[in-house]
Amino acid sequence: MKFKTIVIKVGTALVTKENNSLDTDFLKSFVKQIAELKKSGAKVLIVTSGAVASGRSELVFKREDNIPCKQALAAVGQGILMNVYRNLFSRHNIATAQVLLTNLDFKNRESFINTRNTLDLLMRFDVIPIINENDVTAYAEIKFGDNDNLSAKLAAMVGADSLIILTTVKGFYTDDPTKNPKAELIREIRNIDAGLKKFAKGAESKKSLGGMASKLAAAEFTARSGIKTYIAAGTDENILRKIISGEKCDCTVIYPSTEKHTSRQNWFKSQVKSGCAIIVNECTVAPLKTGGKSLLPVGIIDVRGKFSRGDFVEIIGPHGKLLGLGQSNYSSNDLGKIKGCKTPDACKIFGVGFEEEAIHRDNMVIL
Numbered sequence: 198m199k200f201k202t203i204v205i206k207v208g209t210a211l212v213t214k215e216n217n218s219l220d221t222d223f224l225k226s227f228v229k230q231i232a233e234l235k236k237s238g239a240k241v242l243i244v245t246s247g248a249v250a251s252g253r254s255e256l257v258f259k260r261e262d263n264i265p266c267k268q269a270l271a272a273v274g275q276g277i278l279m280n281v282y283r284n285l286f287s288r289h290n291i292a293t294a295q296v297l298l299t300n301l302d303f304k305n306r307e308s309f310i311n312t313r314n315t316l317d318l319l320m321r322f323d324v325i326p327i328i329n330e331n332d333v334t335a336y337a338e339i340k341f342g343d344n345d346n347l348s349a350k351l352a353a354m355v356g357a358d359s360l361i362i363l364t365t366v367k368g369f370y371t372d373d374p375t376k377n378p379k380a381e382l383i384r385e386i387r388n389i390d391a392g393l394k395k396f397a398k399g400a401e402s403k404k405s406l407g408g409m410a411s412k413l414a415a416a417e418f419t420a421r422s423g424i425k426t427y428i429a430a431g432t433d434e435n436i437l438r439k440i441i442s443g444e445k446c447d448c449t450v451i452y453p454s455t456e457k458h459t460s461r462q463n464w465f466k467s468q469v470k471s472g473c474a475i476i477v478n479e480c481t482v483a484p485l486k487t488g489g490k491s492l493l494p495v496g497i498i499d500v501r502g503k504f505s506r507g508d509f510v511e512i513i514g515p516h517g518k519l520l521g522l523g524q525s526n527y528s529s530n531d532l533g534k535i536k537g538c539k540t541p542d543a544c545k546i547f548g549v550g551f552e553e554e555a556i557h558r559d560n561m562v563i564l
């Protein structure tokens with residue numbers, strides 16, 4: 198079977214109506230398609246938004262411009278959301294489980310493993326995990342920001358083959374299709390570059406967080422984790438069935454740019470500080486890739502971004518190719534001082550407390 202494990206993400210604009218009540222017609226058809234998918238043997242995980250919006254149908258604040266209000270709405274709405282999913286799936290004799298996560302569950306290695314094990318167990322017992330961000334406890338530093346990002350990280354965590362992001366438009370266009378009638382649907386994406394990112398417009402809604410730019414960022418993450426992503430309109434009749442059966446349909450497919458990663462590689466990926474990298478010289482590529490060696494300051498030609506000791510960074514070859522990921526023993530500032538230095542010279546700069554490796558091989562994964 199082509200699709201073994203699939204993460205399907207639905208946004209607030211699809212699951213709720215204008216008046217913030219849940220759109221049960223949409224959800225009925227969505228749940229029915231997933232039930233069919235499960236019958237074919239696929240393991241499915243759902244990432245659903247809609248908690249904050251549904252909360253508004255039962256709890257009204259005069260002004261809800263502060264975070265506690267949104268968190269209270271999410272707390273009320275999450276129960277409403279789960280109740281509807283549970284009822285609809287029970288008509289197909291499928292059990293569901295509520296899973297609420299924050300970015301901390303991905304950052305902390307122990308939580309990461311525990312979460313993955315629980316999800317594996319639920320799927321082994323044919324339960325569908327229904328996942329949302331834990332909006333009640335999440336604060337800025339540990340927030341995913343939007344559920345597109347959460348769904349991408351989740352897909353990598355469970356080693357999914359595909360991520361399907363359902364939204365209000367048919368896929369990724371050359372411009373916002375709701376504003377520009379000439380905008381064209383891009384059906385296949387094999388490389389996400391700066392030019393493509395400029396097209397990322399639209400699919401924002403008043404009630405939800407992610408727009409097309411966050412969908413593309415999610416797809417970039419999954420592509421680099423070896424996972425295929427589809428962006429499609431949830432309102433398109435039987436869209437899931439069409440995608441899964443390979444029937445011709447309007448959507449955008451973003452192909453993986455690498456082989457599927459191992460769980461350890463995926464965990465490292467989820468740790469990397471955005472925009473931070475160490476660039477190494479040509480002589481260092483082979484010892485790192487095949488020799489199982491640590492990265493020494495002498496092999497470093499440049500440092501990108503601002504990071505602290507202990508942060509995870511990308512390791513990039515001299516021609517821009519991503520070689521691996523690792524936890525740096527030095528801050529970007531300190532690495533700047535010792536890049537290219539042989540060990541004795543680097544040792545002179547730092548004296549006591551000097552660590553020979555910029556990244557130790559035990560704290561590194563090669564991709």
Ligand code: GLU
Binds near residue numbers: 271330332405407
């Ligand atoms: N977690 C939020 C909710 O359920 C939505 C986040 C998003 O729109 O991406 O309401």
